[in-house]
Amino acid sequence: MNEELLSRDIDAMAGAIPDMGKLRGASVLVTGAGGLVGSLAVRALLRADMLNGLGLTVYALGRDRRKLEHAVGAESEHLRLFTCDLANEPIPCPGADYVIHCASPTASSFFCDHPVETAGAILHGTEKILKHALRYGGARKIVFVSSIEVYGEIHEDVLISESCQGFVDPLQPRSSYPMAKRMAESLCKAYCSEYGVPVVIARLTQTFGPGVAESDRRVFVQFAKSALGGKDIVLHTPGRSAKPYIYTVDAVTALFYLLLRGECGIAYNVANEDTFCSVRQMAELVAGLGKRPVDVVTESGHESVYPPESRLRLDCSRIRGLGWEASVDLAGMYRRLMDSMDETKRDETCYDEFKRILA
Numbered sequence: 001m002n003e004e005l006l007s008r009d010i011d012a013m014a015g016a017i018p019d020m021g022k023l024r025g026a027s028v029l030v031t032g033a034g035g036l037v038g039s040l041a042v043r044a045l046l047r048a049d050m051l052n053g054l055g056l057t058v059y060a061l062g063r064d065r066r067k068l069e070h071a072v073g074a075e076s077e078h079l080r081l082f083t084c085d086l087a088n089e090p091i092p093c094p095g096a097d098y099v100i101h102c103a104s105p106t107a108s109s110f111f112c113d114h115p116v117e118t119a120g121a122i123l124h125g126t127e128k129i130l131k132h133a134l135r136y137g138g139a140r141k142i143v144f145v146s147s148i149e150v151y152g153e154i155h156e157d158v159l160i161s162e163s164c165q166g167f168v169d170p171l172q173p174r175s176s177y178p179m180a181k182r183m184a185e186s187l188c189k190a191y192c193s194e195y196g197v198p199v200v201i202a203r204l205t206q207t208f209g210p211g212v213a214e215s216d217r218r219v220f221v222q223f224a225k226s227a228l229g230g231k232d233i234v235l236h237t238p239g240r241s242a243k244p245y246i247y248t249v250d251a252v253t254a255l256f257y258l259l260l261r262g263e264c265g266i267a268y269n270v271a272n273e274d275t276f277c278s279v280r281q282m283a284e285l286v287a288g289l290g291k292r293p294v295d296v297v298t299e300s301g302h303e304s305v306y307p308p309e310s311r312l313r314l315d316c317s318r319i320r321g322l323g324w325e326a327s328v329d330l331a332g333m334y335r336r337l338m339d340s341m342d343e344t345k346r347d348e349t350c351y352d353e354f355k356r357i358l359a
Contacts, residue, residue: 032102086125095136239280
């Protein structure tokens with residue numbers, strides 16, 4: 001992993017936090033802190049604290065201590081590490097002023113093979129976070145990181161606002177993920193409406209960039225590894241499903257905007273609308289980004305692992321109304337991801353668009 005590129009991204013996230021004064025002297029709990037988005041949120045908060053003297057305390061919660069330390073670093077004056085399985089164990093840390101709840105399974109194969117555990121982790125974990133905030137009181141804002149998979153199957157090429165809804169078959173094992181995310185969103189709204197718990201919902205699209213583990217089995221990592229290795233990119237579906245994507249910096253920055261400016265009880269689409277494309281179109285783009293072009297080939301037989309075919313052209317005007325904007329296009333996302341996987345490459349020009357963020 002190219003730590004230099006990742007460090008620049010963390011600087012960009014830290015520099016883009018809006019209304020930073022609200023964090024002065026605050027405590028922030030981040031669940032799923034061993035994962036991609038959670039770990040970057042923790043590191044960006046710590047960098048912002050270091051640069052601005054905010055007096056922050058960050059609680060990083062995950063299931064594995066060694067993974068946590070690898071992802072966010074050792075405990076310090078401003079960072080405390082807590083381990084627990086949210087679905088089955090009590091939350092070991094005190095109440096916090098702000099919460100970013102990222103903890104969730106992310107692998108399609110896990111959804112299919114372990115639908116009970118998938119649904120339980122999302123539902124029980126989210127309710128525990130809400131009850132924890134209710135018990136301690138004083139929480140200023142909670143961001144629940146949901147997914148655009150809550151929209152299910154939408155086949156028309158229409159702009160999808162947060163009020164839209166598509167079909168999800170509840171009897172398919174893989175539906176444990178989108179159905180549980182839907183129910184968790186409903187729980188968030190219920191706790192907000194009945195008990196006044198200040199929770200905001202982020203419907204996050206697929207997110208990637210430096211920091212993604214090369215062992216990750218999701219398609220964006222496999223596409224990047226194939227292109228870097230000069231191997232054909234293999235699709236296991238026709239690749240007709242289409243959606244937008246988002247770069248890690250833009251995603252984490254969006255969560256900060258929702259944490260500090262989002263309206264309670266409301267869901268926000270989080271994506272770069274300009275990256276909308278089909279899986280095949282994305283594969284064809286990546287095929288030309290390596291040291292030499294590669295081909296895109298299709299091998300059937302694995303379709304059940306992937307979401308049903310859908311077209312999710314998201315309308316992100318609601319979060320843009322808070323002042324947030326995405327900054328990195330799909331080709332830029334892949335170049336940064338691939339640069340981070342290639343230790344021999346140091347591309348100084350690929351971060352030019354962050355100069356306005358860091359200014």
